[in-house]
Amino acid sequence: MDLWWRAISEAEPGPKWAGLFAELWPAYKAWWLREGADARPTYLESLRALETHMPEIVPLYERLCDLAGGGDLAARFLSFYRPPPYLSGCSQAIWPGKAPVLVRNYDYDPRAFECVVLHSSWQGRKVMGTSDGLWGLVDGMNDAGLAVSLTFGGRRVVGDGFGVPLILRYVLQTCATTEEAGKALARIPTHMSYNVTVLDRKRHFLTAFMAPDRPAVLTHAAVATNHQEKVEWDAHARMTASVERERFLLQRLTLHVEPEEKFIAAFLRPPLYSTAFERGFGTLYTAVYRPRKGEMELRWPRGAWSFDMKNFAEGTRCIATPEPQSRVS
Amino acid sequence: MSKRDLKNISEIRRFFHRNEDPIYFISATNFNLLGIDEWCKNFKYICYIDCYDGRHPNVFCPSEQPHAEFQSIEDINNYLLQHKEVIDLVKRRGGKPKFVFLMFDEETERLAKELGADVWFPKAKLRTKMDNKIETVRVGNKAGVPSVPNTLAEVKSYEDLKKTCDKAGLGHDLVLQSAFGDSGHTTFFIKSEADFRRHEHEIVGEGEIKIMKRIDCRGSAIEACATSQGTIVGPLMTELVGFKELTPYRGGWCGNEIFSTAFSPKVRQKARDLTFKFGEQLRKEGYRGYFELDFLIDKKTGDIWLGELNPRITGASSMTNHAAFAHADAPLFLFHLLEFSKAKFKLDVDELNARWADPDMIDGWSQMVVKHTEDTVDILSHAPQTGIYKMLEDGRVVFDRFDYHRRAVESENEAFFLRILKPGDYRYEGADLGILVTRGRSMTNGFQLNERAKRWIHGIKSAFSANPLPVAEAGPALAEPAFKIM
Numbered sequence: 001m002d003l004w005w006r007a008i009s010e011a012e013p014g015p016k017w018a019g020l021f022a023e024l025w026p027a028y029k030a031w032w033l034r035e036g037a038d039a040r041p042t043y044l045e046s047l048r049a050l051e052t053h054m055p056e057i058v059p060l061y062e063r064l065c066d067l068a069g070g071g072d073l074a075a076r077f078l079s080f081y082r083p084p085p086y087l088s089g090c091s092q093a094i095w096p097g098k099a100p101v102l103v104r105n106y107d108y109d110p111r112a113f114e115c116v117v118l119h120s121s122w123q124g125r126k127v128m129g130t131s132d133g134l135w136g137l138v139d140g141m142n143d144a145g146l147a148v149s150l151t152f153g154g155r156r157v158v159g160d161g162f163g164v165p166l167i168l169r170y171v172l173q174t175c176a177t178t179e180e181a182g183k184a185l186a187r188i189p190t191h192m193s194y195n196v197t198v199l200d201r202k203r204h205f206l207t208a209f210m211a212p213d214r215p216a217v218l219t220h221a222a223v224a225t226n227h228q229e230k231v232e233w234d235a236h237a238r239m240t241a242s243v244e245r246e247r248f249l250l251q252r253l254t255l256h257v258e259p260e261e262k263f264i265a266a267f268l269r270p271p272l273y274s275t276a277f278e279r280g281f282g283t284l285y286t287a288v289y290r291p292r293k294g295e296m297e298l299r300w301p302r303g304a305w306s307f308d309m310k311n312f313a314e315g316t317r318c319i320a321t322p323e324p325q326s327r328v329s
Numbered sequence: 330m331s332k333r334d335l336k337n338i339s340e341i342r343r344f345f346h347r348n349e350d351p352i353y354f355i356s357a358t359n360f361n362l363l364g365i366d367e368w369c370k371n372f373k374y375i376c377y378i379d380c381y382d383g384r385h386p387n388v389f390c391p392s393e394q395p396h397a398e399f400q401s402i403e404d405i406n407n408y409l410l411q412h413k414e415v416i417d418l419v420k421r422r423g424g425k426p427k428f429v430f431l432m433f434d435e436e437t438e439r440l441a442k443e444l445g446a447d448v449w450f451p452k453a454k455l456r457t458k459m460d461n462k463i464e465t466v467r468v469g470n471k472a473g474v475p476s477v478p479n480t481l482a483e484v485k486s487y488e489d490l491k492k493t494c495d496k497a498g499l500g501h502d503l504v505l506q507s508a509f510g511d512s513g514h515t516t517f518f519i520k521s522e523a524d525f526r527r528h529e530h531e532i533v534g535e536g537e538i539k540i541m542k543r544i545d546c547r548g549s550a551i552e553a554c555a556t557s558q559g560t561i562v563g564p565l566m567t568e569l570v571g572f573k574e575l576t577p578y579r580g581g582w583c584g585n586e587i588f589s590t591a592f593s594p595k596v597r598q599k600a601r602d603l604t605f606k607f608g609e610q611l612r613k614e615g616y617r618g619y620f621e622l623d624f625l626i627d628k629k630t631g632d633i634w635l636g637e638l639n640p641r642i643t644g645a646s647s648m649t650n651h652a653a654f655a656h657a658d659a660p661l662f663l664f665h666l667l668e669f670s671k672a673k674f675k676l677d678v679d680e681l682n683a684r685w686a687d688p689d690m691i692d693g694w695s696q697m698v699v700k701h702t703e704d705t706v707d708i709l710s711h712a713p714q715t716g717i718y719k720m721l722e723d724g725r726v727v728f729d730r731f732d733y734h735r736r737a738v739e740s741e742n743e744a745f746f747l748r749i750l751k752p753g754d755y756r757y758e759g760a761d762l763g764i765l766v767t768r769g770r771s772m773t774n775g776f777q778l779n780e781r782a783k784r785w786i787h788g789i790k791s792a793f794s795a796n797p798l799p800v801a802e803a804g805p806a807l808a809e810p811a812f813k814i815m
Contacts, residue, residue, distance in 0.1 A: 002806050096527045222530035234397040243398040244757075248706075251759060254527055255577050256704065270706055270798045271757070283803075302804025318806040 003110055003284070005298070005317045007307060009119040013060070018067040021134055024114065025074065028133070031112070032077045034084055043072050046079035053162070053188050054170045060122055064135055080136060080166035082191050085158045089240045089281040090151035091272050092139075092197050093249045094222040095263050100203040102289040104139055104149040105267050106130065107240070109280035110321050117298070119312040126309055127172045128296055130287060136165025137172065139287050141296055143309055144176035145201030147289035153193030154227040154236050159212025161189030167210075168196065178204040186216045195224035201292045223249040240281050244271050264288055268301045277322050284321065335674040338658050338681075341667060345369040352427045352449070352666065353419070357405050359388055360747055360764060361431055361646045363735065368663055373422075375415055377405045380715050380747050380763075385733050391415050402432040410440040419444055427669070431642055449669035450641070451616050459616055459640040461508045462539050469635045472610035474603045477504075477625060477634040479541040484532050487525040490540070499542040505532060506539040506637075516580050518543065546625040547776060548636065549592065550585060552649040553604050554664045555617045559678030560608025563649040563661050564691050565600045567591050568623070569771065572778050574786045577702045577758050585645045586695040586770055587652050589688035592626065599633050600624050601686055607635070616640060619665040647696065647766075651735060654690035694735075695771035699762045699786060701750075706757045706798055713763075713792035715748045720781075726788025741769045744785055756795050765789055 010016040032040065041049070050058050061078065068074040077083070089107025094100070118137075119128040129140020139149035148168050167188050175181040178200040185196055185208035193211040207221040209228040217229070226242035227233075237243055248271050252263065266272060267286040274283045288297040294309035305317055335341045348370045354362045359374035366372040366387040379390040391414035399405050409415050419426050426446040430437065434453050441448050450456065458464055466476045480497035484490045484505075491501060505517045505528070517528040520543075525532070532538055548568035554561045569575065569584035576583040592600070604622055611620065621643045623636035642662065650660035658681065667674055684690060716731040720742050735745040745766040750756060771782035778786075 094530075096529070098523070098526070220530050220534035231398050231400065237398045238395075243400060248757070251577070253530070255579070255758070257523075257527070269800060271755075273800075275799060300803040300805070301800065302802055319803060320806040321803045 001110060001321055001323055003113070003115050003319045003321050005115045005117070005305070005319055007117040007119070007305075007313065007315045009312045009314050011121040013063050013067055013120075013122060017064070017134075020116065021064075021068045021074075024134060025068070027112075028077060029073065032073075032084060037073065039084075040076055041079075041082050043076050043079075046076050046081040049081045049162070050079055054166075054174075056174050057123070057170055060135075060173070077133075078135065080133060080163040082160060083133075083163040085192055087236070087280075088152045089226055089274055089276075089283075091225050091245045091249060091267070092149045092151055092195075092223070093253065094197065094199055094205050095260055096222070096253050097260055097263075098203075099260075099293075100145075100147075100199050100201060100205075100291050101260055101263075102139075102147045102149055102197065102199045102291070103264050103267055103286065104151075104197075105272055105274070105283045105286050106138055107274045107276075107281045107283050110277070110282065110284055112280075113284055115319075117296075117307060119307070119309075123173060125173055127169075128307060128309055128312060129168075129172070130285075130298075132165040133163060135169055136163060137168045138165055139289070140168060140172050141289045141291055141294070141309070142172040142176075143294065145291040145294070146172065146175055146177065146181060147199045147291045148172060148181065149197050149287070149289070151195045151197075151224045152226050153195050153209060153211065154231065154233050154240075154242060155193035155211060156233055157211065157213050158192055159189075161191040161212050164190050164192070164194040164196070164210070171196075171198070176200075177202070178206055182206050182208065182218050185210060186218055190216075193228065195226075195228065197221075197224050199289070199291060222253060225249070239276070239279065240274070241271055248272060264299065268299060273301070275322065282322060285319075333673075335667075335672055337676075341663070341674060341676075342368070342659055344670075344672060345663060345666065348372075349424065350427055350670075351419070351422045351424045352429065353446075354429050355406050355409055356431045357402060358747070358749060359385070361642050361644065362429070362650070362662060363647050363733075363747075364651060365660060365662055368660060369666060371422075371424075373418075375409055375418070377409060378749060378751075380749060381733055382714060384731060389415075389418055403434045403437060406430055406433055407436050407440060410437065410444065416444065419446070429642075429666075447669075449666065450618060455615055456640045459611070459614070459638060462506050462637060463508055463537055465635070465638040466539065468610055468614060468638070469607065472603075472606045474607045474610075474635045477541045477544060477636070479539055481537050481539055483536060484538050484540075486533070487522045490519070490525065490532075494540060497540070499540065502543040504541045504543045506541070507531060507535050508537065508539075518580060544625065544634070545628050546634070547628060549600065549624045549626055550621060550643070550645045551600055551604050551624065552619065552621045552643070552646060552661055553608050554619050554661050554668065555608040555612045556664055556668045556676070556678070557617075558674065558676040560605045560612070561661060561664050561678055562601050562604045562608070562682050562685065564589075564652065564654070564685065565592055565597050565624070566645055566648055567772065567776070568645075569695075569697060569778075573702060574778060574783060575697055575702070576700050577704075582644065582698075583700070584695065584697040584771065585648050586693070586772060587648045587691060588693035588770060589691040593631065596626060596631055596633060598686070601682065603633065603635070605682070607638070611640075618668055619646070619662060621645060644698065647735075648694060652690075652694065653692040654685045656736075657690060658684070693769050695767055695769065695782070697765045697767075697771055697782065697786065699765060699789060701756050701758055701760045701762055704758050706755060707795035708798065709750055709752050709754050709756050709793060709795045711792075711794045712748055712751050712754075713746060713789060715746060715763075718744050718746050718789070720744070720784065720788065724784050724788065726785060726792065728792075735766045738766065738768055741767065741781065743767075744789075746789055750793075756793070762790065762793060
């Protein structure tokens with residue numbers, strides 16, 4: 001199927017963001033309401049949660065709510081507080097060379113994906129990354145040279161907390177170093193289990209194993225796939241080949257003295273590149289973040305698109321992604 | 330079971346030939362204890378992988394059921410012990426079952442108990458403690474078995490590591506090991522910051538690390554069994570390490586050789602003495618039974634240092650248990666079974682050790698563990714079957730006959746190949762293709778792979794074929810951006 005990717009730059013929340021919201025809100029609304037409106041926290045609960053855990057970005061949140069039309073449902077959705085549960089695949093790793101580079105595959109259902117790279121200077125901080133939930137991010141980087149990326153942590157437990165894309169947004173809006181990001185990730189409650197890898201311009205890195213039912217574990221892991229310290233949800237691990245992908249990446253890190261280009265290319269073929277499109281775990285893109293250079297790149301097996309934090313060029317690409325089809329065994 | 334004391338090797342052998350207790354080796358393959366079933370009646374293998382396509386009379390492989398992703402050999406064993414076909418087999422054969430493993434954990438112990446079986450090894454907790462590299466140094470020091478100059482410390486960064494080493498006078502050419510791990514997976518050679526970066530995620534935040542001065546040494550392995558009558562010591566074997574034809578792991582174990590002149594008589598004797606002392610110390614720590622030590626032998630000085638302890642049978646066990654001395658007396662593992670059998674026995678361990686030290690007792694063999702060394706992933710369409718292979722004049726390697734006895738190898742032009750990966754399996758970097766066992770040496774006097782070994786490896790690898798994985802071709806539908814939307 002053809003996926004229309006867009007690169008959008010807007011310094012402060014304004015008409016471009018409002019247009020995006022208007023376009024995508026109906027689909028998000030259907031998803032957000034799938035368990036009924038009363039399954040989701042009220043606006044007041046949502047606002048209080050944001051004020052408690054992410055006070056710095058509340059003014060931004062309020063501005064976005066206004067642009068979204070000021071409605072109750074939209075504001076509750078935008079708070080990302082206890083959203084409906086959702087799953088994804090993904091692999092991410094830090095290149096063991098001298099310059100800091102974070103590479104990740106995002107494995108998800110193409111039919112539920114925004115295909116938007118958003119570049120903003122909200123609250124005076126430049127951030128660019130792959131958008132999810134209109135102001136959340138599944139991977140991204142800021143002008144302080146901090147890059148973050150998430151993978152699903154492979155656990156079924158759902159609890160009280162925020163959807164992780166907003167947590168990534170918060171980290172990029174408010175932190176400059178891996179150390180600061182680690183503190184934020186350890187503190188902010190997440191509603192599902194996620195592995196968040198952080199890399200800064202000094203090449204300091206960490207992976208936070210976040211979970212709603214236990215304290216976050218900050219590790220020095222350079223690789224994250226879809227399980228935390230041990231596989232806890234076997235079926236998901238098996239279906240997404242989480243253990244194999246982790247082993248493969250760990251081998252690449254330690255056995256291969258290889259140039260950056262070769263390391264990145266490994267993400268574009270099996271076993272990292274997932275062809276499980278029919279199950280919603282196909283690889284939609286490979287993202288490469290170079291925090292010291294302020295550069296980001298999207299890659300596909302037959303194409304690439306690069307972005308510069310300082311000279312961000314808007315644009316569109318139509319990416320042909322494999323149709324969901326039965327598996328070749 | 331006879332109440333009388335077993336007084337000599339002959340009686341011990343008879344005791345096992347008449348053994349009525351069902352004993353099971355449960356593991357991914359039966360490779361480590363190949364042949365023990367012929368010394369011990371009622372000994373069966375329960376395996377995850379059938380290397381013999383159903384043709385080994387004592388290997389039982391349950392049909393594959395959906396299972397949790399295996400992250401270790403322990404996971405495989407725990408899967409096997411919960412499999413209905415395995416439980417049915419153990420029940421059907423009756424008696425009081427005894428289990429032996431390569432690796433097991435507390436969950437394995439629990440499952441064994443549920444099946445009414447005894448685990449014939451020291452407790453997992455004790456084994457784990459002994460396996461800890463930092464604990465090994467401590468046990469060695471107590472026993473008078475020295476480790477390579479080292480220091481134990483947490484490492485925060487490369488700068489921090491250098492500081493620690495300066496303080497300990499180790500220099501900056503280093504070998505680091507985390508507390509657990511084997512086969513080169515957790516042994517890191519670090520000389521520069523780039524080396525450090527490569528392993529940073531395995532070192533920083535991993536607690537105490539064993540930091541050793543890197544010495545120019547040869548690896549060696551020796552197996553032994555701590556019994557109530559004293560520690561029985563096998564011969565010192567060379568190790569094949571890090572050959573790129575066999576393994577993608579730098580510093581990774583990839584085989585062994587056994588031959589009488591592998592080391593100078595002085596080094597051989599020293600290693601035997603140290604192993605005996607280590608075994609006696611292990612007994613004091615509460616450990617008994619089979620174990621293996623790696624010794625590092627300084628190429629220049631001949632100094633001998635303790636590398637690591639594996640409190641278990643290992644990949645080298647098949648070498649120890651098939652050498653001429655083992656056939657003449659009894660395989661070392663039989664003494665392990667004896668130690669756990671509760672049979673009373675008297676054994677002149679000194680006499681046995683002296684006999685096993687005699688070069689006449691050792692015939693030359695080598696084994697090579699062949700892994701997929703290329704950076705590719707595909708699916709096997711053909712794999713050479715287990716059996717005896719011949720090397721033709723032109724260097725081609727051809728299947729000659731099926732056999733599961735490695736001693737059936739007649740000459741250096743034949744080899745026993747144990748197939749591990751089978752058609753339909755993914756072939757990926759580091760995957761075990763199989764194990765090649767040949768008579769004679771596989772290394773030169775300078776400890777490089779010899780030409781014959783290289784031909785064997787090439788020959789057997791060429792017998793595998795594979796189909797590529799399907800590749801998705803996502804990319805821009807149009808070469809240039811079609812239009813700007815805003």
